Amino acid sequence: MLDSMARVNQLLDHEDYNRYIETINELEKERCFCKHGFEHGINVARIAYAYLLEKGNRDLSKEGVYAAALLHDIGRWVEYQxxxxxxxxxxxxxxxLLKECGFSSADIQVILAGIREHRRHYEDDLSLLGEALAIADDWARDCRYCSAQKQCYKFKPEMTQIIY
Incomplete structure (x- = not known):
């Protein structure tokens, strides 16, 4: 049986991806707010994919959604610096990374657009993947039970509600 997530698994094993995640983990070691390592990426992937399934998506592959979600924050370490x-x-x-893992040019363009758009929450002109990543990025945060809730600039009470 062909592994339908082979390119995502190749991405997860990629030296550069792992270096970026390790750097983020090191820089966020003392951070009391949400972190942006692998766990956040995989949570965003699961939520974005479920969201797209519920919307009746037939265009975006599971592999593309997971790749976008796992990569959406790999530049955090640069932003910190x-x-x-x-x-x-x-x-x-x-x-x-996407090229080396064998994603097509068309898939790469969709994935990169979603990554670029993931911070533009709830805007009208987002791609379907950008919308899914923006929503999943919020929902992947455990704001309801977070001890840093009062200090967090991102916290909004509606983030503790299940809506869409």
Whole structure:
């Protein structure tokens, strides 16, 4: 049986992906707010994919959604060091990884657009993947039970509600 997630597994084994995640983990070691490592990426992937299934998506592959979600924050470490927007950096860093893992040019363009859009919450002109990643990025945070809720600039009471 052909592994339908082979390219995602190749991505997870990629030296550069793992270096980015390790750097993020190190920089966020003392962070009291949500972290942006593998666990966050896989949670975003699961939620985004479920969201797209519930919307009746037939165009975006599971593998593409998971790749986008796992890569959407890999530029966080650059943002911490330079202030550059991590969505743009993540897309830039994702491009060679996606190519090396065998994603088609068409798939790459969709994935990179979703990564770039994941911070533009609830805007009207988002791609379907960008919308799914933006929503899943919020829902993947455990705001309801977070001890840093009062200090968090991202916290909104509606983030503890299940809506869409």
């Amino acid at each position: 330079t202030g550059e927007d991590h969505a743009e950096v993540s897309a830039r860093l994702a491009l060679p």
